[in-house]
Amino acid sequence: MISNFITMNGYGLYVWLSFSVVFISCAVVYVKTKKTLKKYEQDFLTELQALTLEEKNKALENSKVAQQILAASSEAN
């Protein structure tokens, strides 16, 4: 039964190759997208930290997104 599952009655190469191509490509795109998102979050935080205290407070006050990114980064740490 296991051998049938692996060979897929002679179509194993095509079936497994199809599923592998799909899942490897999707995994690569997922990792790349997540990495880019993290990089942008990190860059945003770096830029935020570089501001003067007054500018930083103003930015946080006016931007809920900035607050959320900061909160998420403190949660992660």
Added chain:
Amino acid sequence: MLKIFSSSNIYFFIQKLIKFINSIFFLILLIGLTFALVLSPPDYLQGDAVRIMYVHVPSAWIGLACFSVITFLSIFNYIFKIKNFYFINKSIAPIGLLFTCLAIVTGSLWGQPTWGTWWAWDARLTSMLALMLFYIFYILSFKFLNKEELIIKVSSIIAIIGSINLPIIKYSVEWWTTLHQPASIKITGSNSIHSEMMLPLMVMLLVFLLYAALIFLMKYKTEIIRIKKKNIKRS
């Protein structure tokens, strides 16, 4: 009312949605794979090669759906200048390209055991290849053009011209004699696919849709951060 659609609310909603999709994704993927690779029966003609359908068909559907959305939003953006649509399109295009490429590759892998060839220049395959090229041109317009207005103009034109190809893909199997089989699943009319194959196909479609949504949300979130970063000193 419009405050609901502010970037901060959207950002908050995206974060919640990403967490939700992450929490259910692997369970649905496991169910989908079990159905597709173990529980669904082999085809009476194609044998186990039919299992390729569970990755090929959802990929093709999503590839087509993404371009339809892009076209629709491009037209709206071109007329009403809604900037958000531009960012949505920018986030959707790579997903559409990925799934169109996967549909072509898995189609080729399905074609070899069933038709005896990896590729044929028939109407369905060629029109799918054209869709892939339209996606590439569309994405390149974002990469190589600098002015946002010009990008919107050029990308909208590419999307509108590319949309002519969508009905060609859909009806190519009816208009011309092709190696590709006619549609087994129809929105209107009866389906020529057994429920034992239909269920795994729908579960795998759900898996692919969830994955596409996840990538879209992450890309869209990246776009929001990019804009906020640009405006950080102005806020």
